[in-house]
Amino acid sequence: MQYDVVVVGAGPSGATAAEDLARSGHSVAFIDRDGRIKPCGGAIPPRLIADFFIPDEQIVAKVNTARMISPSQRHVDIPIENGFVGMVDREHFDPFLRDRAEQAGAHRYTGTFTKIERDEDGTHVCYRDKLSGNSMRLTTKLVIGADGARSNVARQCVPGGDSIPYVIAYHEIIEAPEQTEFYNPKRCDVIYDGKISPDFYGWIFPHGGQASIGMGSLVKSVDVKQATADLRAGAGLSDCKTIRREGAPIPLQPLERWDNGRDVVLAGDAAGVVAPSSGEGIYYAMVGGRVAATAAAAKLKTGRVKDLQLARKLFMREHKQVFRVLGAMQNAYYRSDERRERFVSLCHDVDVQKLTFEAYMNKKLVKARPMAHLKIGIKNLAHLTRLVSPLRT
Incomplete structure (x- = not known):
């Protein structure tokens, strides 16, 4: 036929x-x-779940917090209000x-x-x-x-x-432990650290009884398996059983x-x-x-x-x-550890947190709060021009 x-x-x-x-x-x-x-880290926003009729049994975890971790290991926990980020395997x-x-x-x-x-x-x-x-x-x-x-x-x-152009992404699916000092089954960890990835980031995402731990990089000399092993060691997950390992390009x-x-x-x-x-x-x-x-x-x-x-x-x-906005952010902040440190510092701002996750959850830029956008723009400029210390918010 x-x-x-x-x-x-x-x-x-x-x-x-x-x-x-x-x-x-x-x-x-x-x-x-x-x-x-x-x-794949496996994160899907509520809009996807609604628009494409994804049944609840496909959601292996429901995340209510995102943790941003800087090169100096400072972190910012961002609560996900009015919903959750679904995780799929x-x-x-x-x-x-x-x-x-x-x-x-x-x-x-x-x-x-x-x-x-x-x-x-x-x-x-x-x-x-x-x-x-x-x-x-x-x-x-x-x-x-x-x-x-x-x-x-x-x-x-x-x-x-x-x-x-593309980056090479690599992750390992492991058997996840119960909640520990470093691992939370309801939290996504995003690691901005040049020792893990010089131009992208690493992640630890919960998948119910499992977890996805990985990273990506455009730099061909980066040892993605060693970087992932370092991620696991830093989170106390080295001894967890590895279920599978996967790698692929991401455009x-x-x-x-x-x-x-x-x-x-x-x-x-x-x-x-x-x-x-x-x-x-x-x-x-x-x-x-x-x-x-x-x-x-x-x-x-x-x-x-x-x-x-x-x-x-x-x-x-x-x-x-x-x-366009996300591309500008990547170009501005992913080029050095000093810039990554400033990016995580910027994430302390409550307006940054709210606008970022409202945009993520609904898949569109939020235009309802012009003063918040203005304040974020000023802080962003201050960090990029080094007018403030990355240790300040």
């Missing part, structure tokens, strides 16, 4: 696109390698999303994408079947590339898709173009939609899958190739300003 859309990759982005298209009555298939678990969350897409009517194929071919009969997505090892192909009208930060679909089809910025002007549109990490500064990706991946599905449906209805551009336009209309 010929499909309306074939989705390559079925993480949160691809599975969301496949489900949305199937529910809207389109014939859709998705190809997934299966068996791969992406390294990608080992179970991704299969849940794939199963839901399949239940909605999407056809599932397990294998590894190889290439896209075109002839008078249409567009053909070629892949190697996981079970048989045979080369297979699916005929389709459109392709959604949701196959990760080093997307082969993007490399083959979309201008700029072969040069997206640093959205691509300037998400479609090939013909029959391919990108989504999720393949399009570069991971938030700067925080590295948050699950919410933006699922939104990316949704707007890619919207663009594909529009193209199928109208026949206009230009409608594929809707994916990037819809995403940027809502999230461009947030990405």
Whole structure:
């Protein structure tokens, strides 16, 4: 059969696109390698839970505090008011999303994408079947590339898709202890320390009976396994049983173009939609899958190739300003330990805490308190120009 859309990759982005298209009555298939678990802290905000109907059984922990830790080991505990940050385990969350897409009517194929071919009969997505090892192909009208930060679909089809910058993320899932002096099963710890990561951060995130401990860096010489071992040692978690270890690239910025002007549109990490500064990706991946599905449906209805551009336009209309602010923050504060120290100091400010988490929980910048924004801007400038000590708030 010929499909309306074939989705390559079925993480949160691809599975969301496949489900949305199937529910809207389109014939859709998705190809997934299966068996791969992406390294991920697993944090999801309330807006994701509501917008994508995530059941409570997928939430393995509910976090009510975020701890920011500076290079000098000073810390700031930020309470999460009016809700919680949900934690998911990608080992179970991704299969849940794939199963839901399949239940909605999407056809599932397990294998590894190889290439896209075109002839008078249409567009053909070629892949190697996981079970048989045979080369297979699916005929389709459109392709959604949701196959990760080093997307082969993007490399083959979309201008700029072969040069997206990324950091390497690595984490270890461990059996978590009961609450200790350094570990709290209801708290996310974010470690800003050049000895752990010279250009990003480390994390310790609770996953119920387990925990994710990891870090990321663009610097190739960084020993990510040793940095993670140091994180574990500092939190008294070295002796906890290691369940699994995972590593993967995380893109640093959205691509300037998400479609090939013909029959391919990108989504999720393949399009570069991971938030700067925080590295948050699950919410933006699922939104990316949704707007890619919207663009594909529009193209199928109208026949206009230009409608594929809707994916990037819809995403940027809502999230461009947030990405711009987070990118500026990363460029300003992640370049040295002295800057990281100042950033954690800035987090003592109650207005910074409230505005940061209101924006995180609702996925938009808060504009209701102009005086708070002004005060934060002045403090931010004072720190960046060294007019105040990083030990002051």
